[in-house]
Amino acid sequence: MMKIERVCIIDDDPIFVFGVQRFMKFVQLGNKFDHFVNGKEAINGIEKMRANKEKLPDLIMVDLNMPVMDGWQFLDAFNDLPLETQPLVFIVSSSIDPIDLKKVKNYPIVSEFVFKPITVQKLKELVSIYQKS
Amino acid sequence: MPTTGANLDIHKRHELILEGTNIGTWEWNIETGETIFNERWAGMIGYTLEELGETDINTWSQFVHKDDLIVSDQALELHLQGKSPNYECEARLKHRDGHWVWILDKGKVVSWNEKGEAAWMMGSHIDITEVKNKEALLERYADLLDKSNSVAKIGTWEVNLETLYTHWSSMTRQIHEVEGSEDYAIKNAIEFFKEGTSRDIIIQATNAAIELGKPYDEELQIVTPTGKEKWVRAIGIPEMHHGECKRVYGLFQDIDEKTRMHQQLAMQEKQFGNTFEYAPNGIALIGLDGAWLNVNNSLCSMLGYSKQELKHMSFIQITHIDDIDRDWSLVKELLSGKRDSYEMEKRYIHKNGDTIWAILAVSIVRDENGNPVHFVSQINNISEVKNAQLEIQNLLDITREQNDRLLNFAHIVSHNLRSHVGNFSMLLDLIELEAPQATENDFFPLLKHSTESLQETIMHLNEVVAINSGLTPNLSTLDLARFVDKACMNLKGELIEFEVEIINTIPVDTKILGIAAYVDSIILNFLSNAIKYRSPDRKPIIRLSVEKAQNFTVLSIADNGLGIDLSLHGNKIFGMYKTFHGNPGARGVGLFLSKNQLDAMQGKVELESTVNMGTTFKLFFLDDEN
Numbered sequence: 198m199m200k201i202e203r204v205c206i207i208d209d210d211p212i213f214v215f216g217v218q219r220f221m222k223f224v225q226l227g228n229k230f231d232h233f234v235n236g237k238e239a240i241n242g243i244e245k246m247r248a249n250k251e252k253l254p255d256l257i258m259v260d261l262n263m264p265v266m267d268g269w270q271f272l273d274a275f276n277d278l279p280l281e282t283q284p285l286v287f288i289v290s291s292s293i294d295p296i297d298l299k300k301v302k303n304y305p306i307v308s309e310f311v312f313k314p315i316t317v318q319k320l321k322e323l324v325s326i327y328q329k330s
Numbered sequence: 331m332p333t334t335g336a337n338l339d340i341h342k343r344h345e346l347i348l349e350g351t352n353i354g355t356w357e358w359n360i361e362t363g364e365t366i367f368n369e370r371w372a373g374m375i376g377y378t379l380e381e382l383g384e385t386d387i388n389t390w391s392q393f394v395h396k397d398d399l400i401v402s403d404q405a406l407e408l409h410l411q412g413k414s415p416n417y418e419c420e421a422r423l424k425h426r427d428g429h430w431v432w433i434l435d436k437g438k439v440v441s442w443n444e445k446g447e448a449a450w451m452m453g454s455h456i457d458i459t460e461v462k463n464k465e466a467l468l469e470r471y472a473d474l475l476d477k478s479n480s481v482a483k484i485g486t487w488e489v490n491l492e493t494l495y496t497h498w499s500s501m502t503r504q505i506h507e508v509e510g511s512e513d514y515a516i517k518n519a520i521e522f523f524k525e526g527t528s529r530d531i532i533i534q535a536t537n538a539a540i541e542l543g544k545p546y547d548e549e550l551q552i553v554t555p556t557g558k559e560k561w562v563r564a565i566g567i568p569e570m571h572h573g574e575c576k577r578v579y580g581l582f583q584d585i586d587e588k589t590r591m592h593q594q595l596a597m598q599e600k601q602f603g604n605t606f607e608y609a610p611n612g613i614a615l616i617g618l619d620g621a622w623l624n625v626n627n628s629l630c631s632m633l634g635y636s637k638q639e640l641k642h643m644s645f646i647q648i649t650h651i652d653d654i655d656r657d658w659s660l661v662k663e664l665l666s667g668k669r670d671s672y673e674m675e676k677r678y679i680h681k682n683g684d685t686i687w688a689i690l691a692v693s694i695v696r697d698e699n700g701n702p703v704h705f706v707s708q709i710n711n712i713s714e715v716k717n718a719q720l721e722i723q724n725l726l727d728i729t730r731e732q733n734d735r736l737l738n739f740a741h742i743v744s745h746n747l748r749s750h751v752g753n754f755s756m757l758l759d760l761i762e763l764e765a766p767q768a769t770e771n772d773f774f775p776l777l778k779h780s781t782e783s784l785q786e787t788i789m790h791l792n793e794v795v796a797i798n799s800g801l802t803p804n805l806s807t808l809d810l811a812r813f814v815d816k817a818c819m820n821l822k823g824e825l826i827e828f829e830v831e832i833i834n835t836i837p838v839d840t841k842i843l844g845i846a847a848y849v850d851s852i853i854l855n856f857l858s859n860a861i862k863y864r865s866p867d868r869k870p871i872i873r874l875s876v877e878k879a880q881n882f883t884v885l886s887i888a889d890n891g892l893g894i895d896l897s898l899h900g901n902k903i904f905g906m907y908k909t910f911h912g913n914p915g916a917r918g919v920g921l922f923l924s925k926n927q928l929d930a931m932q933g934k935v936e937l938e939s940t941v942n943m944g945t946t947f948k949l950f951f952l953d954d955e956n
Binding site (some may be wrong): 210212213217219223252262291292293294313314315316317328 | 483569745748749751752754755756757760761764785792
C-alpha cells in the first residue's frame with residue numbers, strides 16, 4: 198500500500214551503510230537516505246526534520262551495537278517522540294545473542310529483526326512484504 | 331538331809347567367800363538326787379534361785395547342752411569310779427535369753443556312805459564363755475590363715491641347722507611341684523633355684539642369715555623338676571640365740587603370675603609410651619585449665635615448640651584467635667558432661683607464625699567418680715590438604731572468572747567477526763551486481779568461497795557460544811518421529827541422489843523432552859553425516875530405531891558406511907579444536923555442536939563403529955516422563 202521513499206539508516210559501520218544503499222537502489226527501495234552513526238545523532242536528526250516540517254522517514258533501519266547511544270536506547274527515545282505516523286522499523290544487526298532476540302519482543306514498533314549480512318535477495322523479500330501491503 | 335562332812339559353819343564361811351567371786355556352786359546328793367545351787371549358779375544363766383524353785387539334779391540336765399551332757403556324764407563316771415581325782419568338764423548351759431553360756435564345771439566327791447559309795451559331791455561353775463569364744467575365733471583365724479596362704483600361694487619352711495635338712499609345708503612343696511613328704515637337704519633345696527643370679531643370691535642370703543643373723547626377702551626364679559621356670563618370693567628369718575643361729579624359717583610365695591603380669595604391663599606401658607612418642611599425629615594430655623601436661627614429638631614438630639616450652643603454655647596461647655571461642659565452648663561442654671568428646675577443624679599458630687590447619691579430636695578422661703581428670707587430644711596436621719583446598723578454590727574462582735571473560739570475549743569476537751565477514755559477502759554481492767566482469771577473475775570464486783567458509787565457521791562459533799552461555803529455553807515434549815520425518819524431507823535430494831535406503835522403525839507416538847531447534851539440528855546433522863560418509867562399495871542403508879534406557883529414549887542411527895577408526899579418533903570425534911583445522915578424521919563442527927546441544931538437553935551421545943562396516947550413533951534424549 199505504502200511506498201517507501203525516505204529511508205533512515207542508523208549504523209556506525211560505513212561499509213555496511215555504503216553496501217546497503219547500493220542494494221536498496223538495486224531493488225528500488227527508497228529514494229532519499231539519511232545516515233546517522235548512532236542513536237543520539239538519529240534522534241537529533243529526526244527532531245530536526247520535525248522542526249523543519251519535513252517528511253519523516255518511512256523506514257528506519259537501526260543497528261544494535263553502537264557507541265554513544267545504542268539501538269535499544271534509540272528505540273526507547275524514538276518511542277517517546279509524539280509522531281502522527283509510525284514508520285516501519287527494522288533492526289539490522291549482526292547480533293545473534295538470544296538475549297537480543299528475546300528483548301525485541303518488548304518493542305512492538307519493531308517489525309523485523311534482520312541478521313547481517315544483508316543480501317539483495319533478503320532485501321527483495323522484505324520489499325515484497327512491506328511495500329505492497 | 332545328811333550332814334556328814336557338811337560343817338555348816340564352814341559352809342557359811344565358804345559361801346561368804348564365794349559371794350565375792352563369780353563362782354557358782356553346787357552340792358549334789360548322789361543318792362537322792364537333791365541338788366543345792368547358790369545364787370550365782372542361777373545368775374550365770376539368768377535366773378534367781380527363787381525362780382528355779384525346787385532344784386535337783388534334773389535342773390542341771392535341763393539346762394545343759396545335750397552334747398555336753400554326754401561329755402559330762404563320762405567325766406563324772408570316771409570320777410565316781412575313782413578313776414580320776416576330780417570331775418571336770420566344759421559344758422554349755424542354756425541362758426534365759428536363749429544363748430549358750432560356757433561353763434567350766436569342776437567337782438569332787440566329798441562324802442561316802444557306809445558302803446563306801448559316793449554320797450555327796452560338791453562343785454563349782456565358772457563362766458568361761460569369753461575364753462571359749464576367743465578359742466573359736468582363734469580356730470577360725472588359723473583356718474583363715476591357712477586358706478589365705480593357699481590362695482596367696484604362700485608356703486612355709488624351716489631349716490634344721492643340726493641336720494641341715496629343710497622342712498617344707500605342703501604349699502611350699504606345691505610351689506616346687508614336688509610330691510611326697512620327704513625333707514630336702516639344704517644343699518638340694520638350693521639347687522631348685524635357677525642357676526645364675528637366682529642361685530647366687532639365695533646362697534649368699536642363706537649364708538648371711540646363718541652366719542650374721544640377717545633376714546632376707548628376695549624375688550627369685552626356681553626351676554621345677556619338670557623344667558618349668560617360675561618366680562617366687564623367698565623370705566628367710568634367722569632365729570638367733572646368744573649370737574648363734576639356731577634355726578632359719580621363712581615363707582615361700584609363688585609370684586610367677588604376678589611377676590609375669592607385671593613385666594607384661596611394663597612392656598605394654600613401654601609400647602604405649604613408644605606409640606605416644608612416635609605416633610605420626612600429634613597427641614597431648616591437656617589439663618582442665620588448658621595447660622599442656624604431656625605432648626609427643628609429632629606435636630612438637632608440628633607446632634615448632636619444644637616439650638618444655640609447651641608445658642609452660644596453654645593451648646589457647648597457640649590457637650588462632652578466630653578459633654578460640656569455638657574450641658573453648660566445646661571444652662566447656664566436655665567439662666559439663668554434655669559430651670565426652672568432640673572433633674573440630676581449627677588453626678594453630680606455629681612458633682614461626684605460620685598458620686597450621688588441624689583436625690582436633692578431644693576426649694575427656696574421668697576418674698571412677700566421673701570427675702574430669704584431663705583431656706586427651708589428637709591433632710592431625712591437615713595444612714597441606716587445607717592449602718591444596720584453598721588453592722583449588724582459588725583456581726576455581728579464577729577459572730570461573732576466566733570463563734565468564736572468555737564467554738564475553740567469544741560474544742564480542744563473534745559479533746565483530748560477523749560484522750566484518752558480513753561486509754565481505756555484501757561487497758562480493760555488490761561486485762557481482764555492479765561489476766560482473768570482475769567475477770571472471772580467477773581469484774573471485776576463491777575469495778567468495780573463503781568468505782562463505784568464514785561465515786559458516788562464525789555461525790557455528792556463535793551457536794556454540796549460545797549453547798554454552800546457558801541461555802537455552804526450557805525443555806518441552808516433542809514428537810520424535812515427526813522430527814525424523816522432517817530431517818528426511820530436508821535431505822530428500824541427497825537421499826535420492828545417492829540411492830540411500832532408510833529403514834525407519836520409530837513408533838509414531840515416541841515422545842521426548844528437548845528443544846525443537848536443537849533436535850532439528852541434531853537429527854539433520856547425524857543423518858547428513860551418515861550419507862556423507864557412506865561407502866562407495868555398497869548401497870547406503872540407514873537404520874533408525876528407538877529403545878528405552880533408564881530415563882532416556884535412545885535414538886539409534888546406524889549406517890553401513892566407512893566407519894570411524896575409534897582407536898585413532900575416538901577421543902577427537904566430538905572435539906571442536908581439530909575440526910576447525912580440517913582434521914580429516916573429524917566430522918566437521920557439526921558433531922561438536924550436536925554433542926553440546928544434547929548436553930544442554932541433559933542427554934548424551936554414544937557411538938560404536940567398525941572401519942568399513944559402519945557407524946551407529948546412539949542419541950540419548952530425556953524421556954517425556956521427566
